[in-house]
Amino acid sequence: xxxxxxxxxxxxxxxxxxxxxxxxxxxxxxxxxxxxxxxxxxxxxxxxxxxxxxxxxxxxxxxxxxxxxxxxxxxxxxxxxxxxxxxxxxxxxxxxxxxxxxxxxxxxxxxxxxxxxxxxxxxxxxxxxxxxxxxxxxxxxxxxxxxxxxxxxxxxxxxxxxxxxxxxxxxxxxxxxxxxxxxxxxxxxxxxxxxxxxxxxxxxxxxxxxxxxxxxxxxxxxxxxxxxxxxxxxxxxxxxxxxxxxxxxxxxxxxxxxxxxxxxxxxxxxxxxxxxxxxxxxxxxxxxxxxxxxxxxxxxxxxxxxxxxxxxxxxxxxxxxxxxxxxxxxxxxxxxxxxxxxxxxxxxxxxxxx
Numbered sequence: 001x002x003x004x005x006x007x008x009x010x011x012x013x014x015x016x017x018x019x020x021x022x023x024x025x026x027x028x029x030x031x032x033x034x035x036x037x038x039x040x041x042x043x044x045x046x047x048x049x050x051x052x053x054x055x056x057x058x059x060x061x062x063x064x065x066x067x068x069x070x071x072x073x074x075x076x077x078x079x080x081x082x083x084x085x086x087x088x089x090x091x092x093x094x095x096x097x098x099x100x101x102x103x104x105x106x107x108x109x110x111x112x113x114x115x116x117x118x119x120x121x122x123x124x125x126x127x128x129x130x131x132x133x134x135x136x137x138x139x140x141x142x143x144x145x146x147x148x149x150x151x152x153x154x155x156x157x158x159x160x161x162x163x164x165x166x167x168x169x170x171x172x173x174x175x176x177x178x179x180x181x182x183x184x185x186x187x188x189x190x191x192x193x194x195x196x197x198x199x200x201x202x203x204x205x206x207x208x209x210x211x212x213x214x215x216x217x218x219x220x221x222x223x224x225x226x227x228x229x230x231x232x233x234x235x236x237x238x239x240x241x242x243x244x245x246x247x248x249x250x251x252x253x254x255x256x257x258x259x260x261x262x263x264x265x266x267x268x269x270x271x272x273x274x275x276x277x278x279x280x281x282x283x284x285x286x287x288x289x290x291x292x293x294x295x296x297x298x299x300x301x302x303x304x305x306x307x308x309x310x311x312x313x314x315x316x317x318x319x320x321x322x323x324x325x326x327x328x329x330x331x332x333x334x335x336x337x338x339x340x341x342x343x344x345x346x347x348x349x350x351x352x353x354x
Contacts, residue, residue, distance in 0.1 A: 007063025009133025040140030109165025
């Protein structure tokens, strides 16, 4: 009996093989189906599948996404995408251009439950988790557009799970997505070109050691003191800083991969000399790098990002203390680049943008 709970876009190759067997189809149809899915195709576009098979496939929920809005930064070419899901929910993604290729930032949930003080995506809480296929189609829908423009086999080279949502709060679907996006018969993006950003759930970080050891683990640190971090990130009250740091150290040691600590600089809050000194203390002994982020000002939160001058001063302090650190390039500030801003405005205004 066909499983109508799982969306077609979330099917692994093994799922596709089992489905074809159940439908009495030859085994090679499974790879055809899997290949079409990973081209971002709809069922009607799967033209080398028999029409009767396509009709049966339409009985399975598809689980795709539709691009409904694109905003392009005049400053740096960053593109903000607004996607519509099949249930009417909307999510965001961001495409960034670097010297080494294009990176797409995707969401893992509709909204977020983490409540971080500097983030707009959490203001309405978490509506639901995204399926593996919805995460995949955030990439594939953009990939299809870019391939038409570029006329090349691969347009997107890197993926970051850094949009709306906490990936480790949607753990099983996130792991399934990672297997799909890196499958050699799919879009085949190397796990080493994938970054997963988390607020820090220690037990799930430890599980990643076995289930996703090749991705780059990025941990949203944002404050070096427990009290300060709890104010900025309520999850710290459940998973204190020391527990997160221990899990990060273990991940780095077991996988041999350097952990990235994300640190959004907020003017007058976490950009002081005391913060720099403490940050150097707590990261000592961990194979890590600190990624300083001049915060995109989030008016909904009344927080102001540190100036580029202040960010440079903080960077110098860290380097003098022996900390490996850089300042992330600020991108998309003129297109509501911060997580959740565009989605929230569209929901509030009740209409989509062209």
